[in-house]
Structure formats: C-alpha cells, structure tokens
Amino acid sequence: MNQRILGKLGMDSKMxxxxxxxxxxxxxxxxxxxWLSSYLTDNGLTIQQSALLFSVYGLAVAIAAWFSGVLAEILGPRKAMSLGFVLFVLGTLIFLTIGIPTMNLAIMIPTYSLRxxxxxxxxxxxxxxxxxxxxSDKLGTAxxxxxxxxxxxxxxxxxYYSSFALPILGEIKTLWSALIFVALGAVFAILLSKDESNNDNKKFKTKAEVIKYMATGVTIAFQKPKVGLGGIVRTINTAGAYGFVVFLPAYMMEIGFTRLEWLQIxxxxxxxxVIFNLIFxxxxxxxxxxxxxxxxxxxxCAIFTAGLYYVPVIMGPNYFATLLMAIGFGACVAGYAPLTALITSVAPDNRGAAMSIxxxxxxLSTFIGPVIVGAFIGSVGTVGVIWIYTGLYLISAVLTKFITLPQEQTASKATDLKDAVGS
Incomplete structure (x- = not known):
C-alpha cells in the first residue's frame, strides 16, 4: 500500500x-x-569581516556544486555523498571548537568554507x-x-527550528545540533536508500580517465552549448531571490511594513x-x-518580480496583496524545477557533467544576485534593480526556447524536409 501511494506521488519507494x-x-x-551573521558582528567581527566570511563560503559552495556531478560519477553517488558528510562534520568541528571561540578569521574562513x-x-x-x-517519464516529478x-x-x-532552539539552547549549542541532523540525513540517504545500481562506479579504470572526465565538468558547456545555456538559465533562476534579501527589506519598511510583516512575507x-517545486x-x-x-x-518570475515593487507602490503597505506577490514569485521560481530533467536529457551520456554545469x-546565483544590487542600486535605485531582474527572467525564457531535446530536433528537421519536398 505504501509503495502504491508513493508511486502515485511520483516517488519510488527505494529512494x-x-x-x-x-x-x-x-x-x-x-x-x-x-542569524549567524548578526551573532558574529555582535561578538567581535565587523560587518566587512562577516561579509568576507560568507563570500568565501559562497565560493566554496559554488566550487563544490560545480564538481559534485562529475565526482558522483567518478566515485559513485554514495561515496560522493559520504565525502560531503565528512567535510561538513570536519569543518563544523574546527569552526565551533577553535574558530568561533577565538573569532580568528584565519581559522574561521577555511573551516566554514570546508563546511x-x-x-x-x-x-x-x-x-x-x-x-x-x-x-524519463517520471524524472520531472522525481x-x-x-x-x-x-x-x-x-x-x-x-x-523554524532555530526560532525555537535559540531561546532554549543558545547560539553555540544550536550550531552543534546541526551535526545531529546531518548525521541522521546521512543514515537515511546513504544507508537506507535501496537502489544498488550506482553504488560502486567502475566506468573509470585509470587516473587519466578520471582526470579526463573531471574536465568534462567544464568542457561540456562548450561541446554541448545547450548545456551551457542551461547553466545560464539556472544562474538567473535564483539570482533575484538572493538579491532581494539585500535591498527589499529596507524598501518594504520604507513603504510602511514592519520587520515582522516582511519576515512573514x-x-x-x-x-x-517548496510546494510548487513538486507541482511544477x-x-x-x-x-x-x-x-x-x-x-x-x-x-x-518577471511578472511577480515587478509586482513585488509596484504593488506596494500603488497600494501602500497592503500586507495581503504583497503577500500574494511573494507567494507568486516563490511559485514561479519553482517553475524552473524541470530544468534538471531537461538538461540531463540533452546530455544523456554525461549526466553528471551536465549536472555540474x-x-x-x-x-553562481548566490554571487550574481547580490552583485547586481551592489553594482546598480546606487545609480538606478530600487526600481532600476527590479527591472534588471525582470529583464533577466525574460532573457532566461528566451534562452530556454533554444534548449531542445534530441528527438525535438529530429522532428523539426523531418518537418522541414517534408515542407521542402512538398514545395
């Protein structure tokens, strides 16, 4: 019964x-x-030092994200996931035992980045x-x-967990509790997932083959330009969401919203x-x-990005109208969810490399979003930045038009040939 229910939901029981x-x-x-950034600045770091810590952390995330796909193919998914777990635990241990107590950036930056x-x-x-x-017919749902x-x-x-844990445990113990969750996550995902087909990857027999495949995590974007286009579209996907947190809170409070209302929005x-990731x-x-x-x-996303600015301008601090714009934007960010299925199907023989892009x-979206704010808000203001994001989302729609599947290309060529013969 459970397997039947999971099947109807598009989730295989083995995974x-x-x-x-x-x-x-x-x-x-x-x-x-x-809350970590504000905690660090309250306990000795300057805002600039905190920003540096999180910027280098973001760079580490981008690098690991880039190579996660090819490493999953080289090592096998279970081993790559185990490596991720070990790095997270090691980074957390040193960051909490030495980094935070000393507030020494020379220790905090590499250990938080390792995390x-x-x-x-x-x-x-x-x-x-x-x-x-x-x-393939269930890949989008999966x-x-x-x-x-x-x-x-x-x-x-x-x-939500932090909102309950911080008053009880305090900041440091709440950070330590992260290890409980990641350990449980590792048990569930690595040990209890029952599919064995990709547990041990034997496709690479020599170091030269490994290095060559690692390189495909870069070169596939040029060998298969549609994969490169997918990478650009993915960057735009969440750029707005990461940029909004830099300037929208201040804008909303200038309009008349309280901090609590903005956090709820x-x-x-x-x-x-979260909900629409599955729906889409x-x-x-x-x-x-x-x-x-x-x-x-x-x-x-283009429509609701503009709405997040213009609805409060026109209607003032109307909580429910602005809430609807935020819900609409969050839903449409999830509209990119099928991008993974699309791009890995464009490169079916190199799915790990395609995933790396x-x-x-x-x-990169964690960098691009805030960079746009920093670079342009001084010259074009809030409305100008909103229109930059709106334009980027429209550009992503145009780029997606050119990411066709192999069978779509074949059908298109057959239609063109038929038309040519008919003429």
Whole structure:
C-alpha cells in the first residue's frame, strides 16, 4: 500500500528515504542562515569581516556544486555523498571548537568554507543518482520531490527550528545540533536508500580517465552549448531571490511594513516555493519541461518580480496583496524545477557533467544576485534593480526556447524536409 501511494506521488519507494535524508541534512546546514551573521558582528567581527566570511563560503559552495556531478560519477553517488558528510562534520568541528571561540578569521574562513563544500556534494550527488535511476517519464516529478526536500530543509525548517532552539539552547549549542541532523540525513540517504545500481562506479579504470572526465565538468558547456545555456538559465533562476534579501527589506519598511510583516512575507515566498517545486515537477512531465520553464519560470518570475515593487507602490503597505506577490514569485521560481530533467536529457551520456554545469549556475546565483544590487542600486535605485531582474527572467525564457531535446530536433528537421519536398 505504501509503495502504491508513493508511486502515485511520483516517488519510488527505494529512494524515498533519500529524500528524507536530504531534507534532514539541509535542515542542519541551513539552521544558522537567518542569524549567524548578526551573532558574529555582535561578538567581535565587523560587518566587512562577516561579509568576507560568507563570500568565501559562497565560493566554496559554488566550487563544490560545480564538481559534485562529475565526482558522483567518478566515485559513485554514495561515496560522493559520504565525502560531503565528512567535510561538513570536519569543518563544523574546527569552526565551533577553535574558530568561533577565538573569532580568528584565519581559522574561521577555511573551516566554514570546508563546511560549505559538504552540502553540495551530499545533496547534488543524490540528485545525480536520481537522474540515472528514475525513468524519463517520471524524472520531472522525481526532481521536483528533490527540490521540495532541499528547500524545505534549507529555507523553511532550518529557520523554524532555530526560532525555537535559540531561546532554549543558545547560539553555540544550536550550531552543534546541526551535526545531529546531518548525521541522521546521512543514515537515511546513504544507508537506507535501496537502489544498488550506482553504488560502486567502475566506468573509470585509470587516473587519466578520471582526470579526463573531471574536465568534462567544464568542457561540456562548450561541446554541448545547450548545456551551457542551461547553466545560464539556472544562474538567473535564483539570482533575484538572493538579491532581494539585500535591498527589499529596507524598501518594504520604507513603504510602511514592519520587520515582522516582511519576515512573514519572505517566509511565505519560500514556503510557496517548496510546494510548487513538486507541482511544477508534475506539470513539467505533463505539459513539457521546456514550456514549463519558459512560461511559468521565466515569464512568471518577471511578472511577480515587478509586482513585488509596484504593488506596494500603488497600494501602500497592503500586507495581503504583497503577500500574494511573494507567494507568486516563490511559485514561479519553482517553475524552473524541470530544468534538471531537461538538461540531463540533452546530455544523456554525461549526466553528471551536465549536472555540474547546472550546479555551478546554482552556486553562481548566490554571487550574481547580490552583485547586481551592489553594482546598480546606487545609480538606478530600487526600481532600476527590479527591472534588471525582470529583464533577466525574460532573457532566461528566451534562452530556454533554444534548449531542445534530441528527438525535438529530429522532428523539426523531418518537418522541414517534408515542407521542402512538398514545395
């Protein structure tokens, strides 16, 4: 009965524990997102030093995300996930025992960055595992479930857990408790997932083959330009969300919202994203991956990005109207969920390398989003930055138009030939 229910939901029973593992691991990774920076500045670091710490951490995440796909193929998904777990634990141990007590950046930066290498290897290696295991007609739904688990842990449950844990445990013990969640996540995802087909990867027999395949994590974007386009689209996907946190809170409070109202609006944005990651995974399998990304993802994000600015301008601090705009934006960010299924199907023989490009895009979005704010808000203001993001989302819709599957190309050529013969 349980297997039947999971099947109807688009989740294979052999991999169901993996989703739970990803959720728990990402909860442990994300529980400090909303408060660690302010804690560090309250205890000795300057804002600039805190920003440097998180910038280098973000770079480590981007690098690990980039190579997670090829490492999952070289080592096998289980071993790559285990490596991610070990790096996260090692980085956390040194960061908490030496880094924070001394507030020494020379220790904090490398150890927190080591922690940052861990989650992409763990989570994205499981995603590669899914792309090989899942039948193509259910791949969009399976990937949707992955992003539900990922975003639920990182952006939603981690924040809610901290809101309850901090008053009871305090900051340091709350940080230590992350190890409990990541350990449970590792047990569920690595040990309890029952698929054995990719447990030990034997396709690489020599070091030269390993190095050559590692290089495909870079070269595939040029060998298969559609994969490169997918990386650009993935970068745009969450760039707006990462940029909003830099300037929208101040803008909303200038309009007249309270800090609590804005936090509720922002929380609703990500809660909506979690729900619609699954919905758009299913829609993508039915309507088509490319159409879902173009219209719901690109065009939808453009509309709601503009709405997040203009609705408060026109209606003032109208909580429910602005809340709807945030929910709409979060939903449309999830409209890109089928991108993984689309790009790995473009390169079916090099799915790990294709995933590396997508994961690089995910990492780069954490840089590009805030960089746009820093570079342009002084000259074009809040409205100008909003229109830059709106334009980028429309560009992503246009780029997606050119990411066609091999069978679509064949059908198009056959149609052209038929038309030519008919004329």
């Amino acid at each position: 169901a524990f993996g989703y739970i593992g990803v959720l728990l691991f990402m909860l442990g990774d994300g529980l400090e997102q909303g 940052g290498l861990g989650y992409p290897l763990f989570a994205y290696s499981f995603l590669v595992w899914l792309t090989y295991y899942t039948p 990937v949707g479930w992955f992003w539900v688990a990922f975003a639920s842990g990182l952006n939603v449950l981690g924040a 922002y929380g609703a944005l990500w809660s909506s994203n 995974g299913v829609i993508g399998d039915k309507l088509g991956w490319r159409s879902t990304i173009m219209w719901f993802g690109g065009v939808g 997508l994961n690089l895009g995910a990492g």
